[in-house]
Amino acid sequence: MSMDDTHLIEIRNLSFRRGARMIFDDLNLSIPRGSIAAIMGPSGTGKTTLLKLIGGQLRPDRGEVWVDGQNVHKLRHSALYALRKRMGMLFQHGALLTDLSVFENVAFPLREHTRLPETMIRDMALMKLNAVGLRGARDMMPAELSGGMARRVALARAIALDPMLVMYDEPFTGQDPITLGVLVRLIRTLNDALGLSSILVSHDVAEAASIADRVYVLAGGKVVASGTADEVNRSDSPWVRQFMQGLPDGPVPFQYPAPALEDDFLGQGSTKGGCA
Amino acid sequence: MQENSMRDVWVGLFVALGLVALGFLALRVSNLASLSNDAGYGVTAQFDNIGGLKVRAPIKLAGVVVGRVESIAVDPQTFRAAVGLRIENRYPILPTDTSAAIYTSGLLGEQYIGLAPGAEEAVLKDGDRISLTQSSIVLENLIGQFLYNKAAEGEKQ
Amino acid sequence: MIRLLAALGQRAQSALARLGRLHLFLLGLLPALPGGLLRPRLVVDQLFHIGVLSMQIILVSGAFVGLVLGLQGYNILITYGSAESLGVVVALSLVRELGPVITALLFAGRAGSAITAEIGLMKSTEQLAGMEMMAVDPMKRVIAPRFIAGFMAMPLLAALFSAVGVLGGFFIGVGTLGVDAGAYWSQIESGVDFYDDIVNGVIKSLVFGAVAIWIAVFEGLDCVPTAEGVSRATTRTVVNTSLAVLGLDFIMTALMFNI
Numbered sequence: 001m002s003m004d005d006t007h008l009i010e011i012r013n014l015s016f017r018r019g020a021r022m023i024f025d026d027l028n029l030s031i032p033r034g035s036i037a038a039i040m041g042p043s044g045t046g047k048t049t050l051l052k053l054i055g056g057q058l059r060p061d062r063g064e065v066w067v068d069g070q071n072v073h074k075l076r077h078s079a080l081y082a083l084r085k086r087m088g089m090l091f092q093h094g095a096l097l098t099d100l101s102v103f104e105n106v107a108f109p110l111r112e113h114t115r116l117p118e119t120m121i122r123d124m125a126l127m128k129l130n131a132v133g134l135r136g137a138r139d140m141m142p143a144e145l146s147g148g149m150a151r152r153v154a155l156a157r158a159i160a161l162d163p164m165l166v167m168y169d170e171p172f173t174g175q176d177p178i179t180l181g182v183l184v185r186l187i188r189t190l191n192d193a194l195g196l197s198s199i200l201v202s203h204d205v206a207e208a209a210s211i212a213d214r215v216y217v218l219a220g221g222k223v224v225a226s227g228t229a230d231e232v233n234r235s236d237s238p239w240v241r242q243f244m245q246g247l248p249d250g251p252v253p254f255q256y257p258a259p260a261l262e263d264d265f266l267g268q269g270s271t272k273g274g275c276a
Numbered sequence: 277m278q279e280n281s282m283r284d285v286w287v288g289l290f291v292a293l294g295l296v297a298l299g300f301l302a303l304r305v306s307n308l309a310s311l312s313n314d315a316g317y318g319v320t321a322q323f324d325n326i327g328g329l330k331v332r333a334p335i336k337l338a339g340v341v342v343g344r345v346e347s348i349a350v351d352p353q354t355f356r357a358a359v360g361l362r363i364e365n366r367y368p369i370l371p372t373d374t375s376a377a378i379y380t381s382g383l384l385g386e387q388y389i390g391l392a393p394g395a396e397e398a399v400l401k402d403g404d405r406i407s408l409t410q411s412s413i414v415l416e417n418l419i420g421q422f423l424y425n426k427a428a429e430g431e432k433q
Numbered sequence: 434m435i436r437l438l439a440a441l442g443q444r445a446q447s448a449l450a451r452l453g454r455l456h457l458f459l460l461g462l463l464p465a466l467p468g469g470l471l472r473p474r475l476v477v478d479q480l481f482h483i484g485v486l487s488m489q490i491i492l493v494s495g496a497f498v499g500l501v502l503g504l505q506g507y508n509i510l511i512t513y514g515s516a517e518s519l520g521v522v523v524a525l526s527l528v529r530e531l532g533p534v535i536t537a538l539l540f541a542g543r544a545g546s547a548i549t550a551e552i553g554l555m556k557s558t559e560q561l562a563g564m565e566m567m568a569v570d571p572m573k574r575v576i577a578p579r580f581i582a583g584f585m586a587m588p589l590l591a592a593l594f595s596a597v598g599v600l601g602g603f604f605i606g607v608g609t610l611g612v613d614a615g616a617y618w619s620q621i622e623s624g625v626d627f628y629d630d631i632v633n634g635v636i637k638s639l640v641f642g643a644v645a646i647w648i649a650v651f652e653g654l655d656c657v658p659t660a661e662g663v664s665r666a667t668t669r670t671v672v673n674t675s676l677a678v679l680g681l682d683f684i685m686t687a688l689m690f691n692i
Contacts, residue, residue, distance in 0.1 A: 055566050084568035095563030098554070109567045112574070157567075286485045287477050293488075294589025297596035298635070304618070305524050305599055306627040332626070 005069075008033045008165060008197045009054060014063035015221075016046070016053065023049055025221035027063070031214070036191050036198040038212030038229075040205060042243065042252070045218045047201040048092070051167045054199070055089060056080045068164065085113055088158030088166040092173065094150035096142040102129070102153050103138035109160045128156040132186060148179030152186065159190060165197050166190070172204040184211055205244055209233070217243060316343060316364045317402035321376045321389075322356040327412025329378055329387045335361055337391045342367045345389065361389065361406075371396040375408035387412060451655070458651050462576060469577025479582035483544045483646075487590055490543055491536060495527075495594035498535065499601020502526055506602070507610050516606075517616035521624030523602030524595075528625060528634045532595035534682050537641035540587060541674035545649035548579055549670040552653025553663035561654075576650050583649070587642020588635050595634070633689045640681060645674045 007030040014027040023046035031037045039047055052058045054065055056072045065072045070083060096105050107125040110116060116124070129135045132152040142150060151171060158166050171183055188211045191198045202208040209215060209229035217225040217232060217240055225232045225240045233244050242250035258264065326348065335343040347360035363370065373394030380387050400406070469476065506522040552575065555561050561571045599621070606612040625631065649670050656666035 052562075057562065057565055081568040081570070084566055087566065089563070089566040091559045091563055093558060095559035097560055097563075098558065109569070112567070112569050154563075161567075283481045284477060287480045290480065290485045290488055290586075291589065294484075294586075294592055297592035298589070300596045301528060301592055301599075301631050301634075302627060305528065305596075305621050306625045306631045332629075 006032055008068055009199070010064075010066040011054075012064045012066070014053065014060050014065065016049065016058070016060045018049075022221050024053075024060070024063075027218075027222060029216060029223055029226075031197065031199060033197050034191075034195065035213035036187065036200060036211055038200045038202060038208040038215045039218060040202060040208055040215060040243070041218035043203060046221070047203075047218065048169050050218075051089065051169055051199065051201055054167065055084060055087060085109075085161055086164045088161070088163040090151065090154050090158050090166065090168045090171060092170045093147070094142070094154035096145075096150055096154055096157070098142050100142075101138065102134065102140050102142070102145070105142065105153060106156045106160055109157065113161060125156075125160065128160050129153070131159070131190065132156045133182070146179075148175050148183065151175075151183065155186060155190070159194065159196075162194065163196065165199070168198065168200045168202075170202055170204075171200065172202055172207045180207060187211055205246065209244075219243075316362045317368070317400075318346060319361050319363060319400050319402070319404045319406055321359050321361060321406040321409050322351060322354060323359060323376075323378065323409050323411045324356055325411040325414060326357045326359060327378055327380075327387055327414060329359070329389070329412065333386065333388050335363065335389045335391060337367070337370075337393070342391070359389070363400075368399055368401075369393075370400045372398045372400055372404065373408065374400060374406055375410065376406045377410035378412035380413075454655060455648070455651050458654065459647065462572060462580065462647075462650075465570065465572035465577045466581065468570075468573040469581050472573075472578060475574070475578035476582050476585075479578045480586060482547070483579070483582045484586035484589065487540060487543045487586070488593065490539055491590045491594050492597050494535065494539060495532075495597035496601045498531055498594075499523060499527065499598030499603075500605045502531075502598065503602035503605035503610070507606055507612070516610070516612055518620055518624075519602065519606045519610075519612050520599075520617035520619075520621040523606070524599050524621045524625050525630065527595040527598040527602075528630050530682070530686075532591045532598065533634055533637040533641055534678060536587065536591040536594045536638060537645055537678040538675055540583075540590060540642070541645050541649070541671050541678070544583065544586075545645050545670045545674055546667045548583075548646070548649040549653040549656070549667045550663055552576075552579075552650060553656040553658070553666050556654065556656065557658035557660070557663060576654070579650055580646050583646025584639070584642050587645065588638040591634070591638035591641075629690075633685075636689075637682065637685055640685065641678050644677050644681060648674045648677065 009029070009031040011027055011029040014024050014029075015022070016024040027050075039050060041047055049058065053060055054067060054072065056065075056075070059073055064074075067083060068086070070079070072080065072083070075083060096102075097108060100108065103125055106128050107121050110121045110124055114121075126135055126138065129138060132155050134149060134152055134156065137145070137149065137153070142153070145153065155166075168187065171187065172180055175183065184207055187198060187200065190196065200208055200212060209232075212229060214226065215229050215232045216223050217235075219239065225235045225237060232240065235241060235244075239251040241247075242252060248254055329345065329348065331345055331348055333345045334341045335345065343361055343363035345359060346362040347358075349358050349360075350356070351358040361376070370391065371394040373396045375392045375394065377390050377392070378387055379390045394408075502523045503519065506519050506526075507516055510516045510518055510522065552561075555571075555575065561575065564571045564574060603614075603617055607614045607617050652666040652670045652673070656662045
């Protein structure tokens with residue numbers, strides 16, 4: 001049961017299936033404290049699922065997830081909630097509470113978990129908003145924000161309780177280059193300034209690789225490559241190289257598995273669902 | 277904050293109006309006001325037949341409601357209907373030889389118990405029994421009796 | 434033919450699964466309710482959305498139902514020469530049946546569907562998952578206050594409906610059709626029993642309120658988290674609540690008045 005103290009997160013022999021589909025198959029992964037870890041992989045490899053497993057929102061079929069020396073899925077409800085107070089999570093679309101203003105969204109965890117006086121909550125929330133550069137947007141409603149701003153507000157909210165770990169779920173998808181640059185810099189500076197550990201789930205290879213201390217590439221339910229960005233880039237697996245460099249064809253074929261061409265176009269092709 | 281307190285006012289108004297409506301239904305629309313709850317003394321009476329008398333049916337004296345039927349059961353010794361009557365406390369005036377009868381209001385209306393006061397000095401108290409009773413008139417019996425009398429008359433002639 | 438049977442079986446199975454989830458959900462909800470009561474601020478906010486915003490439709494519908502009952506009742510009663518019983522006809526229909534039932538149906542359409550849509554949207558935009566990750570239990574923070582507020586609002590709304598209806602009947606009967614005002618009220622007072630009618634009506638509305646809000650929050654949580662899923666869930670809330678309320682009304686009426 002001992003845990004290597006240099007690692008904040010240890011995942012051991014994790015298996016998870018959704019219906020008949022195996023998402024993780026005996027996955028092992030450990031993430032050192034104080035670093036930014038990028039978890040990459042093609043769509044549908046269960047990157048978001050991994051974050052939910054770490055956060056205890058999903059239960060694995062087999063294996064263990066250790067966070068800061070605690071086995072997440074063996075914790076009682078209250079202990080799990082106590083652990084979650086020390087984790088921040090940035091959802092893909094921010095997941096801001098739509099009926100609350102920007103300020104109230106950032107103040108939300110403070111109000112829920114502390115009994116601080118109003119002035120202190122105000123100062124703390126404004127400080128966090130300032131850290132993401134949106135102190136001036138405090139009175140806006142989430143519906144009025146652009147996607148990038150919403151993510152920054154969500155980031156301010158995620159760090160409101162000064163967590164030890166922030167998990168980012170696809171923070172870069174669909175952002176313009178400027179926003180992208182802002183987010184990349186924010187993730188790096190917050191990680192270093194607040195002494196956090198960060199897990200970054202992404203398939204935007206270049207951005208993720210540019211700030212990650214360590215990169216893990218997932219495929220087929222396993223880690224197929226890990227190391228620094230350079231090490232992974234120079235991997236001798238053709239699959240990893242195809243993914244990292246974004247080549248259209250390679251070990252992952254361009255064509256979705258289909259019957260042979262001749263059968264479909266020349267023979268009597270069958271159309272699924274039809275009946276004789 | 278401003279918006280919040282306006283909201284509170286609205287919620288307060290809503291709850292107040294709802295409670296007023298409930299109070300209106302209870303006091304103005306129902307018989308709660310005239311229904312002095314449980315206050316009253318209980319007396320019993322036995323009837324050969326109670327017809328369609330029901331629990332909570334009114335008990336009237338000279339047409340004025342003075343109480344309600346509290347319970348209806350069969351006395352296992354006499355095989356008669358034992359009816360519990362609850363008379364309001366403000367009528368401690370019924371002589372011990374008061375008689376009770378079951379009447380029907382109108383031809384098809386509900387049945388009630390009518391009291392006719394006697395002449396004794398002593399009055400009925402909690403737990404007493406009204407011994408003079410007259411059963412409900414059962415229409416079938418009445419018709420049967422009528423036919424029987426007719427037949428008897430015919431034989432005489 | 435076999436395909437039809439299979440489809441039927443599948444539908445029955447998914448309906449049963451939904452029924453099972455509905456009750457499992459209640460088991461999960463019950464322990465969260467005391468926590469909801471400790472947050473009066475949240476309950477008051479929900480009372481505003483559920484109660485205050487439903488008041489308009491309840492008051493207007495109640496008034497019109499009362500007016501119609503007054504007109505119809507008068508036309509029937511006058512043929513038997515007992516127009517003075519109008520009050521008791523209007524009041525009994527409202528207090529026993531129409532008040533609780535129509536209020537519950539309107540409640541499902543106005544508040545229930547809004548709650549389902551709101552919770553469904555919170556689910557599809559990951560707000561609920563976000564709360565969980567902020568160590569805030571959505572059952573306590575989102576579901577419980579809505580459930581409590583719905584449970585509280587429903588009897589009040591039903592009472593408003595009935596009261597306004599009785600006044601509507603009074604307005605049309607006494608004001609327009611010439612029924613004696615004294616007779617209207619005295620007939621009501623002697624014909625409507627506090628326990629048999631008023632209390633039973635309130636019990637009905639409490640049960641309907643609990644069922645309506647239970648279905649509304651459940652459908653919101655249970656929806657497929659897409660725009661289409663949310664809109665289907667909203668429809669299901671209205672349909673299922675209406676069916677449940679009407680069915681329960683029959684059962685409760687049978688239990689209350691046939692003993």
